[in-house]
Amino acid sequence: MTGLRERKKVDTRRALSDAALELAFERGLENVTRDEIAARADVSLRTFNNYFANKYEAIAYRQAERLRRGIEILRRTPPEVPLWTAISEAVLQPLEDDFRAARGIENSVPSRAQLAETRKLLMRTEIRDALARRLFDEWVEAIAERTATDVAADLYPRLVAATVRAVGDAAMEAYVVADPPVAITTLIREGFAAVAAGLPEPTARTGGKDHD
Template identity: 65%
Template sequence: MAERTTDGLRERKKADTRRALSDAALTLAFENGVDQVTREAIANLAGVSLRTFNNYFTGKYEALAYRQVERLRRGIDELRARPAGEPLWTSVTEAMLAPLESDLADIPGDGDDAPSRAELAEIRKMLMNPEIRSAISKDLFDEWVQVIAERSGTDPARDMYPRLVAAVMGAVGDAAMEAYATADPPVAITTLYRQGMAAVAAGLPEPRPVGAEHA
């Protein structure tokens, strides 16, 4: 029992160190831009050695992507825990957003801590950076496909449907992130994602032209 407790504490410490390094990488990216972030600077800000950084991440891009990767993994568990009779698009929306909303709730603030325009611009650059995007492995996408197949009663090896759903989720996430980075005034990313997923669930009805309601 004591050995199990020790193992649990060790794993929790590793997870805390990994999060601290990722948060340090994101802080530096906001302050100086992604191109100026180095492994040494990340380690220094997190208060660990470069060797420790190298034990956790292969490079700065993996550290920058870690928080998103972690949320995606937690989202898989969330999807498996959703009510069995719940509509699929509701389930995948809530599963995707639950980890993000949990993380946002843990951020201290007075409710008036919207990102600055400079931070939004940097967020957009990071989101579109191919090296950061490639840090999210294909294996993780395949895990989402598998759990969507389980929820929808489809076969991921034979049916295209679960892959389409996973791909659409990613596309909505990209669109919401880009809208988030350019919205003026800022709009919560969770609001944008919900709007995008609701539009998909409704079959993406063609929007009415501006002013049509007054015609």
């Protein structure tokens, strides 16, 4: 019974998050209210308030959930798997699983208008703040466990966790301006591959002047 109850709670959170995203795409997040999100998800405003403090938390929920699942995957990955390979798969697997399971907006090819709205959403400090800092700290702890480093004494696990976040940010920024569109999973994988290789300087440059 407890499992079913928890499953229903997760489904409700996801439905509210999807409704918030759909409405933000349709009219811009600034024009969306909690009442409208609740109505789109076919629940009451009271139910919305039981799950989220505001619309920003609702928008951020899917990403926060993926980050939590990624931490679990990283902790289950065998220790012989190289660090950046393990991290790349831990980040990508929840995203790919959601894409395969999605029935609606997350499984569709984004329009240019949706990409423009995504860019605005990513720039909102409220959205970024809604991804609780404790998730970053949990990533640091998981990385410290895997690398046998000390969270309090060693800089390394925090540098790695910060790099994971930077790869996600860079991939999303590239995703929302890509023309033609490129899969976000492709960009994330490319980002981690570059980090694993030590971020070598590109051998060919585009958009700049050649120098003798």
